[in-house]
Amino acid sequence: MKSLDVDAVRTFVAIADLQSFTRAAEVLETTQGAVSVKLKRLEQNLGRRLVERTPRSVRLSAQGALFLEPARAFLSAHEQALSALSADKRRFVLGIAAHVAGPEVPILLARLNAHDPCLTIEVRLENSRVLLDAFDRGELDAAIIRGDEDRRDGEVLGPEHFGWYAAPQFEHHENTPLRLAALSPACGVRDIATRALDAAGIAWSEVFLGGGSSAVDAAVSAGLATSVFPRRLAPAGTVDIGDRFRLPSLPSSEIVLHSTLTDPKSKAALRTLVCAFREHRGPIQ
Missing domain, CATH: 1.10.10.10 (Winged helix-like DNA-binding domain superfamily/Winged helix DNA-binding domain)
Structure with missing residues (x-):
């Protein structure tokens, strides 16, 4: 046999x-x-x-x-x-940025658990800036975030492309400020949007600031505002309105992994996570 x-x-x-x-x-x-x-x-x-x-x-x-x-x-x-015969239980604290986390996250965690059942996994979902600060303070073992312009360390996992998304019925008139929904003042994706609007000379006003990603998604899906989303994570039923309203193009970003893990088992677990991340995302458009 x-x-x-x-x-x-x-x-x-x-x-x-x-x-x-x-x-x-x-x-x-x-x-x-x-x-x-x-x-x-x-x-x-x-x-x-x-x-x-x-x-x-x-x-x-x-x-x-x-x-x-x-x-x-x-x-x-x-x-x-x-x-089953080992008492070597280890803790793995992973941060994933809210604008990076997608439907593949449960698959990533399942793959990580299957790779190493002795690993206790803790996940934090925050914006990239909060997670990067937590990583620098030693509170996270690893963080998957949107790349920071001031940081050149970390492993680039792939590009991230953004668009202006709103409900198909969303209306905007040139003589009124663009209604913009955002997660929080500290959100890096919000900064991408507001800098682009300011550079293009387009007036904007913020509505539904904060309240979490579900509140922003709801506001955008209801046609009350527009928001910038990674193209792969735009709420279902929304459309890219950039061309329709002559909104400025948005610069691409990078998805970056930061890690302090050094022991072989944890490094192997992290590599499993990265592989699953790339596999289940496929090409990032």
Whole structure:
């Protein structure tokens, strides 16, 4: 009867997540040659080609795509079996910016828990500035935030593009201030919007300031105001009104990961989080 080698399966999943033998080797703290050997051993054991590799790309074969989720389940079961005999419970405090968090967050946390059942995960949702301050004070182990113009540290996870969103019935007349909804005066996305309006000479007034993201979404969806949203997180039923009302274009930002984690297990958990983040977002438009 065939049996699966844990290290070989872990290597396969890393290759699948990162789509790179080089990056998989870095995450697994081994060599690219060792990664290739372990994958080959797994493929020979299963009698299936799992990864298609060319000089320009690394992608799963049809059999590899079928094997990926069972492979994840196998690794999760292995970790859970080990954790049953371990008292090594660790705490992981993660901050995710409100304008970054999307529907993929529960998937990220589930993937993180499956990777390391001994990890107690705490999540804080705030605006980027608040989380960056908390990170600098040592209150967070990691933070996924909108990039700060004054900071060049951290790992860039991808770009973020913004638009002016409102309900289809939203009305704005050029001789009246644009009605703008925002989370709080400290919100970086609010700053993007107000700076763009000021530079374009467009008068604006703030309505529904604060009250949380649900209040802003409700105000925008009801046609009472417009607001700037990442394009992938615009409230359902809203439309981009930028061209319609000749609103200024908005600069793109970056999504950045900051982390102080150094121990191998926590770093591996963080890498799992990053991989899941990129995988479930797909291309950020």
